[in-house]
Structure formats: C-alpha cells, structure tokens
Amino acid sequence: MPLFSRLGLFILLPLFSLSVCFPSPARAQESPYFVAYDHYLEEPGNLEIEYFSTVGTQRGGNNFHAFWAEFEYGATAWWTTEVYLDGQTTFSDSTVFTGFRWENRVRPLKREHFINPILYFEYENKSGADKILKEVEGHDVESDFLVPNAVARKEHVHEIELKLILSSTFKGWNFTENTIAAKNLSNNPWEFGYALGASHPLALQASANRCTLCRQNFVAGVEMYGGLGDRYTFGLRNTSHYLAPALAWNLPSGWTLRLSPGFGLNDNSHRLLIRWGVSREISGFGEMVGRLFRGRR
Amino acid sequence: MKESIAAFAATFVFLGVSFSSSQNTDPAPAKSGKNAASVYAELAKAPEKARAKRNPFEGNPDAVAAGRNLFEHHCAECHGAGAEGGKKGPNLRAPEVQEAPPGAIFWILTNGVVRRGMPVWSKLPEPQRWQVVAYLKSLGVSASSAPPSQLEPPQPTVSPSHRASPLH
Numbered sequence: 001m002p003l004f005s006r007l008g009l010f011i012l013l014p015l016f017s018l019s020v021c022f023p024s025p026a027r028a029q030e031s032p033y034f035v036a037y038d039h040y041l042e043e044p045g046n047l048e049i050e051y052f053s054t055v056g057t058q059r060g061g062n063n064f065h066a067f068w069a070e071f072e073y074g075a076t077a078w079w080t081t082e083v084y085l086d087g088q089t090t091f092s093d094s095t096v097f098t099g100f101r102w103e104n105r106v107r108p109l110k111r112e113h114f115i116n117p118i119l120y121f122e123y124e125n126k127s128g129a130d131k132i133l134k135e136v137e138g139h140d141v142e143s144d145f146l147v148p149n150a151v152a153r154k155e156h157v158h159e160i161e162l163k164l165i166l167s168s169t170f171k172g173w174n175f176t177e178n179t180i181a182a183k184n185l186s187n188n189p190w191e192f193g194y195a196l197g198a199s200h201p202l203a204l205q206a207s208a209n210r211c212t213l214c215r216q217n218f219v220a221g222v223e224m225y226g227g228l229g230d231r232y233t234f235g236l237r238n239t240s241h242y243l244a245p246a247l248a249w250n251l252p253s254g255w256t257l258r259l260s261p262g263f264g265l266n267d268n269s270h271r272l273l274i275r276w277g278v279s280r281e282i283s284g285f286g287e288m289v290g291r292l293f294r295g296r297r
Numbered sequence: 298m299k300e301s302i303a304a305f306a307a308t309f310v311f312l313g314v315s316f317s318s319s320q321n322t323d324p325a326p327a328k329s330g331k332n333a334a335s336v337y338a339e340l341a342k343a344p345e346k347a348r349a350k351r352n353p354f355e356g357n358p359d360a361v362a363a364g365r366n367l368f369e370h371h372c373a374e375c376h377g378a379g380a381e382g383g384k385k386g387p388n389l390r391a392p393e394v395q396e397a398p399p400g401a402i403f404w405i406l407t408n409g410v411v412r413r414g415m416p417v418w419s420k421l422p423e424p425q426r427w428q429v430v431a432y433l434k435s436l437g438v439s440a441s442s443a444p445p446s447q448l449e450p451p452q453p454t455v456s457p458s459h460r461a462s463p464l465h
Contacts, residue, residue, distance in 0.1 A: 029371070029420050040420045043374075045385070077409060077416045111408040112419050172422040204422040208362035216425075252370070283374045287384065 030256040031174065032221040032248035034275045035135060036197030038176045039116035039167035041105055042074030047285035052258075052277035054133055056270045061146045064090045066098075066131040070279075073286065078107040088131040094149045099126025099157075101134075105165070114170075120163035120178075128155030133273060135161070137182045138191025138230045139238050141268040158185040172204045174221075189232055195225035199246070210252055219248045223260070226269075240269035255280050333387035339410045340393065343401035350400035353424070354431045364432025367425055371418070381439050385414060390439035402430045 031038050034052065042048055050070040057063050066088035075081050084101040103122040129152035131145055160183050167176040180193035199221025207214045226241030228234060244262030251257070255278065262273035354360030368380065375386030382388035389395075394402065406426045409417035418426060 031420075038420075039417075041416065043416050044414050074416075077411045077414050107411060107417075110411050112417050169419050174420075201422055205424040206363040206367050206428055208359040208366070210366055 030219070030248050030250055030258075030279065031197075031199050032219050032246035032258055032260065033176075033197045033199065033223055034244070034246060034258065034260050034277065035133075035225045036176050036178050036195040036223050037105070037118065037120065037163070037165045037167075038169075038174050038197070038199075039107065039118045039165060041078070041080040041107060041118075042072050042281075043283070044074045044077050045286040046074045046281055046283050048072040048279055048281045050277060050279035052132075052275065054131070055274045056131065056133070056145075057272045058145055058270065059142060062091045062093055064088055064131050064145065066133065068132050068134070075286075080105045084134075086126060086130055086132050088129060088149075090129075090131075090149055096127070096129050096149050096153050098130040098132070098153070099124065101126070112169075115166050115168050118163075118165035118167065120161075120165055122161040122163075124157065124159040124161060126157050126159070128152040128157060130157070133270075135180055135182075135193055135195065136225050136227050136240055136242065137161075137180050137193030138227050139233070140193075140227050141238065141240050142264070142270050143268075145270075159183065160185065172200055174199045189230045191230045192228040192234065193226065194228060195223060197221060197223045212251055217250045217252070219250070221246045221248075223262075226265070238268065241265040242269055242273065244273070244275070246275075254282075333382070333391075336387050336410055336413055336415065337391065337393035339405055339413075340397045340401045343398075343404040347404040348398045348400045350403060352399040352403070352427050352430055352434070354427050355399070357431065360428045360431040361435045363425075364428035364430070364435075367421065367429050368432050371421070372429065375415075379439075380433065380436055381441065388439065388441075389433055390436050392438050394433070395436070395438045399427075399430050399434060402433060403427060406430070 031040070048070070050072065052068050052070070054066045055063070056066070066086070068084050068086040070082055070084050072080060072082040082101075082103040082105075084103065086098045086100065087096060088098055089095040101122055101124045103120065106119045106121075108117060108119060128147065129149050162181045164179045165176065166178075167174065169175075174197070176195075176197045178195040178197075180195070182191045182193070183189075184191075199219050201216055202218040202220060203215035206216050211217070223244045223246060224242065225244075226236075227239035229237065229239060241264070242262045243265055244260045246258065246260035249257045258275075258277040258279075260275045262275060264271050264273075354364075368376075369378070372380070372386070372389075373383075375383050376389050377383035377386070380389040382391075387394075403426055405415075406418045406421075406429060408419075409415045411417065421429070
C-alpha cells in the first residue's frame, strides 16, 4: 500500500462516508490551485470537505507521500474558517500524523475591485516530520526532509502564518499573488515566501445541457511558489521554488477533482511533486447542525 | 497520542466557532421583509454605467436554459428552487428585482452583498453571470409578490422547448 498509506485511508474513508451521507451537495466552481489562494471564500453555511495528496521525490533519501484533509466552512460571506489534519508516509520508513492547522480568511472590502485583498491568519501545530508542502517559506529546502520520521516527529512546531492575498479576475482569468510571513513561536525569526497563480476556465459560457465533460467544468492554471528567506537573510539565496501546472474538474454532482505536477526550479527543490485532490461541498451544513442543537421548530 | 488529542480539540473549537458564527453573524434571514428590503435596496446602488449594460444574451433561449442550470447549482440553495425566496435569500421574482435593469442584477451578482450574506459571484465567468440574469428575467414577477395590477399571464419570451418555468 505505497501511496494510500493506512493513515491516508483512515482520513479518506470517514471523510467520504460523511460527505456521501449528506443529501445536498452544492456544485462547486473551484480553482485548480493547491498552494495559492484566490479571493473567493466558501459560501456561507457551506462545508467543503477536501482530501489532498502530495507524492514527492527525494534525492539522497526516500520518496514520500504526504496527505491532508481540510474542513472548510463559510462562517459568513466575508469569513471562511478551516481546519487541516496532516500526515505523511516516507517510503521504507513509517507513516506518521504530523499535526493540524487552523486557518481563517477574511475579506475586508465589501465589493469587488480590480485587486481584491484577503487577510489570512493561520495557527499551525505540527511536528518536524510535516511534508505536505502546503506553502514554502524561509529557507525550506529538499535536504530538510532527509531526517528520519522517528527523529523529525520529536520536533514540535507552533507557528503562526500571515498571508496577504491579492487576487484579480479579468475576462475569465484569475491572477493571484500571495505574500507569506510565518513565525515559529519558539523564538525563530520571521520567514517569508510567495505564491503566484493564474487560471482560466476552458469555456466561459455554460452549456444549455447538463454535462459532466463540458469544457466549462474544467479550470486550468499554473502556480509558482517558493521561499524568500527570513528576516536576517531575505532573498532567494538557499531557497527552493516550484512551478506547477494545475487542472480542476468541477463535476455536476458536487465533487471536484484536482491534479498538479510540480517541478522544482533549482537544486534546493524536490525534483517532482505530484499533487492530486478530491473535494465535495455540502450546502446548508451549518444550518443542519444548528437544527441539531436547537431542535426542530 | 498527544497530537491526536490536540487535533480533536482543534476540530471541536473549529466547529463551535463556525456554528456560533453561522447563527450569530449571518444577519436575520433575508426572507424577512426588512432584510429583503435592504437587499433589494442594493440594486439601487448599482452605478449608472453598470445599470446601462445590456445583456448580450437577451432573448437567447439557450442562455436561459444554461442560466437555469447555473441557478440550480449556485443560487437555488439560498433563493429557493423557483427563485421565490428561501431561508437565506430574498425572492428574486419580486417586482424590485424583475423591474431592475439587467445590468443592475449583473452588478449585484458580481459584487455580492457581502455584509448581508450574499457572496461575490465573480468567480463565475462574465458570460455565465449574464446567463443567470437572462434566466432570472425570463421568470417574471411571481403571483405571490406582485400587486394585482402587475399580474400578467406568463410571457413566452423563449421558444417552447426552452421555456423557463419554476423548477418545482
């Protein structure tokens, strides 16, 4: 079971049992990004359940499969909150749970503008064995992942991460730029990173017929992301960078599939990161749970 | 084990915060008259340039059919399957909406009414937003929301095979 490790299945199976049980899926119009964020938040009251995998090559060590589950909830039209659970399998080593994250995205402006800012706050409680590469910051390099799981998991990382997301939509194109600042709370300097993304649906008009394979259901894009050093050594020196084409397929049934091969751009980067993900949006989730607590009226 | 406990604790915090926020920060349901009125009032805030825009799909039956599909997937959850209002969204077959210029409806779709719970829908490409507007305009004023003087028989604005009708 090299790719679907036991822990991956442990997360994946309950996730989809849960999502299949909910009768009211919403059709998502999701972007293909894995790392970059655009300015679109979850619809209020909806829960999106997502599972993502990253299979990475490792020079001088064992390849790995990192995976994470996301529970993304639209608290209001201007605030989305999200919990992640992360794990990884390093081949010929072991499978470990690597921590959790709590992320919040807030839209400060009421209306749509040419550039739309989103403020992002995240708290991470993870171990040193974390390999999901959800963002690259500071001097993160490939050789950091050579440490065996048994040793790496003993390191506990409490980190806050701030992002300024600037995103624009023009003639069907989305362009987004994320600036990242992360602070390990154990007295490490601020670290910086970036993520850029551009995407476009394969068709702008919707078809009059319901269809699964229509071009409008596919969104293609590309992401570029990497580290920018830290407070004392800001810049590109000893940092890693990736370029990743990406594709999202929004199915009428409410499921979204994503695929993205990422390529390392310098010697500090993993040569190849294959990412894929599957997600499903459940509409009216907040209301359903609210009813459970309030009782029927 | 310690990490697992922390993860479960975080999940409970997340759920607690989310549900309390969904019940407290989402303003009164838009179906209530006062809130619906404030949402309709947003239509009047559309700039003149936006209001003057014409729907490139006006009178196009395929656009109405496509707009109906889009409405079902993205809008019906809040505005009801027949667009006559739902638990969160106001009646879109009210005279305030049906008599508004297509450009004003398009503007609302693009910008949302974020503080009133209506998200921004600019993630739908511009032609798809116009298709939704074409569908909404094809519905006409509903009997339940129109003053008697405005009630008219259904208008066959599209070919019979694509005639828009309430979904349920």
